[in-house]
Amino acid sequence: MYSSMCSRVLLPLGDLLARQRVMRYLDYYQRSQYWPRERLLEEMDRSLRETVAIAYQEVPFYRDLYNRHRVSPSDVRGVSDLPKLPVVSKVMLREAFPDGCTRRTPHVWDDYSTSGSTGRPFIVRVDDDTMSRARALMLLRTMFAGWRPGVPTLQTGMATERGTLKWLKDRLMRVTYVSAFDLSDSVLDRYLELIETRGLRFVTGYAQSVYLLAKRARDIGFNRQLDGVVSWGSNMFRHYRREIEEAFGCRVYDSYGVGEGMQVSAQCGVDDETYHQFCLHVVAEYCREGEPVKAGELGEILLTRLDPGAMPLIRYTIGDVGRGSAQRACPCGRTLPLMSSIDGRTSDIVVTPRGNRLIVEFFFGIFQYANMIDNFQVIQEKPDSIHVKIVVLPEFEASHWQIVRDQILERGDPDLSITMEIVEEIPLEPSRKRRFVRSSVGF
Numbered sequence: 007m008y009s010s011m012c013s014r015v016l017l018p019l020g021d022l023l024a025r026q027r028v029m030r031y032l033d034y035y036q037r038s039q040y041w042p043r044e045r046l047l048e049e050m051d052r053s054l055r056e057t058v059a060i061a062y063q064e065v066p067f068y069r070d071l072y073n074r075h076r077v078s079p080s081d082v083r084g085v086s087d088l089p090k091l092p093v094v095s096k097v098m099l100r101e102a103f104p105d106g107c108t109r110r111t112p113h114v115w116d117d118y119s120t121s122g123s124t125g126r127p128f129i130v131r132v133d134d135d136t137m138s139r140a141r142a143l144m145l146l147r148t149m150f151a152g153w154r155p156g157v158p159t160l161q162t163g164m165a166t167e168r169g170t171l172k173w174l175k176d177r178l179m180r181v182t183y184v185s186a187f188d189l190s191d192s193v194l195d196r197y198l199e200l201i202e203t204r205g206l207r208f209v210t211g212y213a214q215s216v217y218l219l220a221k222r223a224r225d226i227g228f229n230r231q232l233d234g235v236v237s238w239g240s241n242m243f244r245h246y247r248r249e250i251e252e253a254f255g256c257r258v259y260d261s262y263g264v265g266e267g268m269q270v271s272a273q274c275g276v277d278d279e280t281y282h283q284f285c286l287h288v289v290a291e292y293c294r295e296g297e298p299v300k301a302g303e304l305g306e307i308l309l310t311r312l313d314p315g316a317m318p319l320i321r322y323t324i325g326d327v328g329r330g331s332a333q334r335a336c337p338c339g340r341t342l343p344l345m346s347s348i349d350g351r352t353s354d355i356v357v358t359p360r361g362n363r364l365i366v367e368f369f370f371g372i373f374q375y376a377n378m379i380d381n382f383q384v385i386q387e388k389p390d391s392i393h394v395k396i397v398v399l400p401e402f403e404a405s406h407w408q409i410v411r412d413q414i415l416e417r418g419d420p421d422l423s424i425t426m427e428i429v430e431e432i433p434l435e436p437s438r439k440r441r442f443v444r445s446s447v448g449f
């Protein structure tokens with residue numbers, strides 16, 4: 007009853023107030039997830055042609071790039087022609103930002119700073135129409151777990167300020183929003199108590215934060231079954247999944263989205279390795295040096311957002327690696343193409359002297375505002391200290407580090423001892439993955 011009121015009245019009203027179109031897109035994505043493959047492909051091809059043509063006509067960055075590579079928008083008739091186009095990196099876009107790589111749209115826009123997977127802050131301009139599409143898919147991915155708007159939910163997040171409109175939306179949607187900055191035992195106990203007292207039925211949030219919550223639940227003998235857990239943000243490791251499913255007696259539905267305003271894929275729950283790719287919003291390719299790898303093979307993930315928006319992203323290398331799937335159909339009946347894994351966001355957890363646990367997103371949340379720090383890696387070898395390696399830009403000053411250090415102490419644990427070292431570069435792992443946190447201290 008309340009759920010249908012949320013879907014029919016409150017959410018559309020929210021769209022009206024926020025001047026967004028989330029519910030319109032949700033309706034479109036809900037219907038299209040069962041379309042025959044041919045129809046999906048037709049729609050993808052059409053949107054891609056339009057996106058490439060607009061990018062070429064209106065965005066100097068793409069026009070110059072395609073001219074240099076001697077490709078024309080008319081060479082791209084559909085998604086199978088994507089490999090004809092050059093790969094676009096954050097470094098390239100950063101140099102062209104904002105005038106060279108953005109365009110005007112009739113919608114309001116915002117600049118989003120994302121640390122993405124390279125660690126260095128990167129700014130993407132996203133307009134409200136693109137954001138509405140991504141938000142619709144965030145709702146849909148949670149609906150994959152059986153959730154409906156208005157069903158009481160605990161959500162962990164990194165926002166310190168939620169804003170009036172979001173606060174109101176949380177209340178109406180019965181979302182209890184809690185911080186993933188502090189995940190010490192006493193805080194986790196409070197979150198578990200909220201689940202109990204408010205009768206929350208779903209938990210959504212960063213994989214690591216939900217894992218720590220589940221682990222704590224088992225440690226203290228918390229015994230309450232949930233309807234589902236929806237995760238995002240970093241790898242849903244197998245042992246995380248097992249722990250969560252046992253602690254809360256429900257399935258884990260992992261999803262993959264990126265800070266650049268794209269919701270890439272989500273699990274329908276049929277098994278642990280199946281993700282449906284939201285192919286009408288963004289096309290994922292798995293490549294090595296720009297060339298597609300075979301289905302099921304590990305490849306660098308390239309994303310192409312199928313609406314040009316304020317800043318087109320075409321064959322954009324996000325910095326993650328993953329695998330497509332050779333499997334054609336899913337027993338759930340959805341026809342969206344399948345992904346079998348996202349392997350790129352390796353992660354670890356720092357344990358502090360006071361018992362707080364700092365997940366990778368904790369450090370992202372702090373470093374994304376440190377514009378003079380190009381890259382970072384946190385290494386923990388002893389329980390009471392961390393060593394932070396940073397790569398800095400020429401304008402870097404000692405005070406910039408001081409701010410970061412103070413934030414880690416203030417939000418993480420004041421008893422933590424922190425050493426810092428400026429390095430020339432932080433090498434990738436042998437697997438070509440980047441590790442931001444490497445802790446050998448067990449928790």
Ligand SMILES: [Zn+2]
Pocket residue numbers: 274275276280282336337338339340
């Ligand atoms: Zn499925």
